[in-house]
Structure formats: C-alpha cells, structure tokens
Amino acid sequence: xxxxxxxxxxxxxxxxxxxxxxxxxxxxxxxxxxxxxxxxxxxxxxxxxxxxxxxxxxxxxxxxxxxxxxxxxxxxxxxxxxxxxxxxxxxxxxxxxxxxxxxxxxxxxxxxxxxxxxxxxxxxxxxxxxxxxxxxxxxxxxxxxxxxxxxxxxxxxxxxxxxxxxxxxxxxxxxxxxxxxxxxxxxxxxxxxxxxxxxxxxxxxxxxxxxxxxxxxxxxxxxxxxxxxxxxxxxxxxxxxxxxxxxxxxxxxxxxxxxxxxxxxxxxxxxxxxxxxxxxxxxxxxxxxxxxxxxxxxxxxxxxxxxxxxxxxxxxxxxxxxxxxxxxxxxxxxxxxxxxxxxxxxxxxxxxxxxxxxxxxxxxxxxxxxxxxxxxxxxxxxxxxxxxxxxxxxxxxxxxxxxxxxxxxxxxxxxxxxxxxxxxxxxxxxxx
Ligand SMILES: Cc1cc2nc3c(=O)[nH]c(=O)nc-3n(C[C@H](O)[C@H](O)[C@H](O)COP(=O)(O)OP(=O)(O)OC[C@H]3O[C@@H](n4cnc5c(N)ncnc54)[C@H](O)[C@@H]3O)c2cc1C
Numbered sequence: 001x002x003x004x005x006x007x008x009x010x011x012x013x014x015x016x017x018x019x020x021x022x023x024x025x026x027x028x029x030x031x032x033x034x035x036x037x038x039x040x041x042x043x044x045x046x047x048x049x050x051x052x053x054x055x056x057x058x059x060x061x062x063x064x065x066x067x068x069x070x071x072x073x074x075x076x077x078x079x080x081x082x083x084x085x086x087x088x089x090x091x092x093x094x095x096x097x098x099x100x101x102x103x104x105x106x107x108x109x110x111x112x113x114x115x116x117x118x119x120x121x122x123x124x125x126x127x128x129x130x131x132x133x134x135x136x137x138x139x140x141x142x143x144x145x146x147x148x149x150x151x152x153x154x155x156x157x158x159x160x161x162x163x164x165x166x167x168x169x170x171x172x173x174x175x176x177x178x179x180x181x182x183x184x185x186x187x188x189x190x191x192x193x194x195x196x197x198x199x200x201x202x203x204x205x206x207x208x209x210x211x212x213x214x215x216x217x218x219x220x221x222x223x224x225x226x227x228x229x230x231x232x233x234x235x236x237x238x239x240x241x242x243x244x245x246x247x248x249x250x251x252x253x254x255x256x257x258x259x260x261x262x263x264x265x266x267x268x269x270x271x272x273x274x275x276x277x278x279x280x281x282x283x284x285x286x287x288x289x290x291x292x293x294x295x296x297x298x299x300x301x302x303x304x305x306x307x308x309x310x311x312x313x314x315x316x317x318x319x320x321x322x323x324x325x326x327x328x329x330x331x332x333x334x335x336x337x338x339x340x341x342x343x344x345x346x347x348x349x350x351x352x353x354x355x356x357x358x359x360x361x362x363x364x365x366x367x368x369x370x371x372x373x374x375x376x377x378x379x380x381x382x383x384x385x386x387x388x389x390x391x392x393x394x395x396x397x398x399x400x401x402x403x404x405x406x407x408x409x410x411x412x413x414x415x416x417x418x419x420x421x422x423x424x425x426x427x428x429x430x431x432x
Contacts, residue, residue, distance in 0.1 A: 028239050030042075032056060032242070033246060035059075036062075036063060037063075038416040038423075039055055040417075041401075042243050042423050042424040043212075044206055045421055049428055051431070054211050054239075055207065055212045056216050060214050062203075065366070066079050069362055074317075075195075075196065075200075075201050076281055076317075078200075079279075080200070083102075083195065084412050085188050085189045089193075090414055091413065098206075100197050102194070103195065105313075107293065108312070109295060113297060114295065117297070118300050125159070129163065133152055134152075146181045146182075147179075149171070150174075150175040152180065162297065162302075164303035165304075168303070171376075172377075173275035177378070182379035182383075196313065213237075216233065220256065221242055221244065223394075223398060228242050241398075242398055247371075248270075248274055248377050248390070248402075252267075262394065262398075265389075267389075269390055273378065274373055274374025276324055278363065278366055279363065280339065281318070281360075285357040286357060287316040292314040294309070295307065296308045298346070303325075306320045306322045306341070306345060317361060343358060377404035401416070401423040402420075
C-alpha cells in the first residue's frame with residue numbers, strides 16, 4: 001500500500017504544473033494544509049481576525065470534495081450536493097449572504113420511488129424492513145462491544161440487499177466494514193436542502209479574499225524545530241502553527257507526511273477509512289414524462305445497484321449514485337463503465353428506446369482522485385474514538401480538521417466546516 005502511494009506521489013510530482021513557481025512569501029503565521037470546506041472555514045476565520053495565514057491546496061481549484069462544474073447554465077455537484085441538517089447547517093447563512101438560490105424541495109429519497117420496477121406495496125414493505133433494521137442497529141450500538149452494521153440484518157430478509165445499498169450510499173462503506181456505533185453517532189436531521197448554483201461553488205466562494213497557494217502539494221510537515229517547515233513542490237513555507245485538513249486515506253497511508261513521525265495520527269486516520277460514493281450525470285431528452293426528483297433503484301433485490309434521481313431540481317438530467325463495492329468495481333473500468341451500467345439498468349426498467357434519450361454529462365472518480373482517495377469517512381468497528389484522536393492538537397502548534405474529525409457530523413461538508421472553525425478558534429485562543 002505504502003509503495004503504491006509513494007509511486008502515486010512520484011507521478012503527481014511529474015505531472016505537477018510546469019509553471020509551479022517558488023513562493024513570493026515563504027513565511028506565515030498559520031499554514032492551512034488543504035483547501036476544502038475545513039481549510040476554507042479556518043482560513044476565513046483567521047483572515048477575518050487579522051491573522052496571517054496561507055491556504056495551501058494541491059489542486060488548481062478550491063473546494064476539494066466540494067466540486068461544482070457548470071453545464072448548460074446549471075451548477076452540477078460532482079461531490080457534495082446536499083446541505084444536510086439544513087436547520088443548523090452554517091452554510092445556509094453563508095449561502096444567503098452570498099445571494100444564492102436555496103432549493104428547499106424535499107429530496108428524492110423521501111418521496112415514493114417510481115413504481116415501474118417497485119410496486120407501492122413493495123415499497124411499503126421495504127420501508128418497514130428498513131425502519132426495523134435501523135431500530136436493531138440503534139439497539140446494537142448501545143452494547144458494550146462495537147459491532148458491524150451488518151450485524152443488524154435479519155437473516156433471510158428479502159430487503160437486505162437494498163438496505164445494504166442504502167447503508168453504502170450513506171456511509172460509503174459496506175455494512176460488513178462499518179462500525180454500528182459510528183453510524184449511530186451521526187447526528188443528521190431530516191432537513192436537507194440544495195443550492196442551485198452548486199454546493200462546491202458556495203464553499204469555494206467563501207474563501208474570497210483569503211491568501212491562497214494553489215497547485216501546491218504538501219509533501220512533509222517538519223515539526224522538529226522551533227519553527228514549523230511545510231515542504232511542498234514549490235518550496236518550503238515556515239509557519240508558527242499548521243492546520244492539517246487532509247482526507248484520512250492520505251494521512252493514514254503516508255506516515256512520512258510528518259517529521260518526526262506522528263503514529264497516533266497515522267493510526268487514527270487508518271481507523272477512519274474513506275468509503276466511496278460516485279455520482280454520474282446523464283442528460284435526458286424529453287424529460288417531462290417524469291416528475292421532478294423522481295427516484296428509481298436499478299434493482300430492488302441487490303446491494304449492487306445504483307440509485308437514480310430523474311430530473312434533479314427539475315433539470316433535464318439523471319443523477320446516478322453509486323456506493324462502495326459497486327463504485328469501486330466500476331471505477332476500474334473508468335467513466336464509461338458507469339455509463340454502460342447505468343444505461344443498462346435504466347433501459348432494463350424503462351425500455352430499450354430509453355437508451356437513445358440519455359448521454360454522459362459529467363462525473364468525477366473519487367477513489368482514483370489522488371488528492372481525495374475516496375468520498376467520506378466511516379469508522380471501523382472499535383475505532384470510533386479515532387475521530388477524537390485525529391482532531392486532538394499536538395504541542396499547541398499542530399491542529400487537525402476535516403470531516404473525519406467530527407464526532408457527529410462526519411462525512412459532511414458542514415461537519416468539515418465546523419472542525420476547521422474549531423481549529424481556528426483554538427489558535428486564536430492560544431494567541432491571547
Ligand atoms: C460524491 C460525493 C457526495 C457527497 N455528498 C455530500 C452531501 O450531499 N452533503 C455533504 O454535506 N457532504 C457530502 N459529501 C462529503 C463532503 O464533500 C466532504 O465531507 C467534505 O467536502 C470534506 O471536506 P474536507 O475539508 O474535510 O476535505 P476535502 O474537501 O477533501 O479537503 C482536503 C483538501 O486537501 C487537498 N489536498 C490533498 N492532498 C494534498 C496535499 N498533499 N497538499 C495540499 N493539499 C492537498 C485536497 O485537494 C482537498 O482540497 C460528498 C462527497 C462526495 C465525494
């Protein structure tokens with residue numbers, strides 16, 4: 001695994017932008033590693049408080065796993081799309097301040113699915129089985145020993161496949177890997193909104209006016225001396241404090257990221273692997289046949305199925321959602337493997353002629369992305385405390401943030417934001 005990651009980094013260096021020039025200024029008070037929701041939250045707070053800080057980002061764009069692309073005037077979220085727990089989500093106020101259009105219509109998953117391959121009577125049975133599964137899961141999570149989410153399946157239940165698929169969409173992991181206690185610790189509410197211009201657009205714009213170094217890959221954080229040295233492909237930045245917001249699969253696989261090593265961080269990150277969720281967007285001709293935000297499962301009796309939203313936000317598109325093992329397998333075949341799979345499932349339900357009405361719009365492969373290595377974190381059984389261990393500061397100089405550091409809002413953009421803000425507050429408190 002380590003060798004593979006080292007090879008990957010060698011490749012990344014090879015393809016790093018040719019114009020990667022040295023820094024104008026190589027000193028700052030706070031170096032923030034990673035320009036996703038967590039890093040942006042920290043940088044915004046520190047900048048507003050008048051603290052010199054530099055947001056260091058490997059990509060040529062900000063946002064990380066928040067990533068909006070534009071097609072036909074629509075902002076399309078290839079990463080996070082839902083303002084989960086919208087009643088308390090801090091990005092709602094930020095969206096309002098930015099003058100964004102918030103879509104408060106209910107998500108496809110809270111509406112009945114298309115009946116074509118899923119009669120209403122079966123949908124009710126499935127909902128009932130799902131509610132009972134979650135009750136058993138809650139019960140198991142109160143036990144002394146942490147167990148797997150798969151322990152809550154009722155042997156032989158006809159809906160286990162579909163429940164497993166939904167657990168993989170939520171956690172990114174297979175129920176046979178995910179800690180029941182961690183799953184239960186998630187504190188989301190049922191209020192979920194979207195932002196028409198894109199969640200990624202909103203998050204990246206929150207960094208307006210912040211000092212940013214794009215195309216800058218952090219290779220090592222040297223904390224051996226009185227001054228921290230952040231070594232990058234564009235030179236070394238000296239700092240008094242650092243906030244590390246890298247995804248767990250990057251921290252966990254690269255012990256040498258820290259010098260001297262910080263085994264407690266490497267181990268904590270390894271206990272919180274990134275699950276996989278991938279979103280495929282197709283265009284849809286003559287969409288009016290379907291109501292907006294219509295949900296369809298490709299299969300209702302298997303875990304290896306995608307879930308589709310036809311006409312998301314009323315747009316002439318289909319959004320396919322692929323979780324865990326299925327997404328991992330399809331990533332090996334590239335984007336066209338997803339298209340073939342999705343078109344096959346949709347045509348199986350809606351007839352062969354449906355194939356002529358859809359074509360690829362866009363997609364991002366999150367596992368193959370060297371700066372993400374997956375979609376969102378889940379805890380392995382017995383590893384729930386790794387979230388706290390990852391978030392704990394070291395020496396009053398090294399701070400940690402990112403979605404995986406949140407005890408109850410992990411796997412979300414607003415959870416990442418709150419951890420970034422908390423790290424910035426810790427630094428501000430230490431300065432007075
Ligand atoms: C398909 C998908 C759907 C999702 N759906 C939702 C949703 O609906 N709602 C929701 O709230 N959340 C959702 N999420 C999760 C959400 O996007 C993440 O939890 C959140 O964006 C993570 O933010 P972060 O700042 O912790 O990490 P990141 O966004 O990953 O930020 C880390 C940054 O570090 C950078 N980086 C990596 N390596 C280096 C390096 N060596 N040097 C410098 N920089 C580096 C990365 O490029 C990245 O920008 C989804 C994610 C995916 C992938």
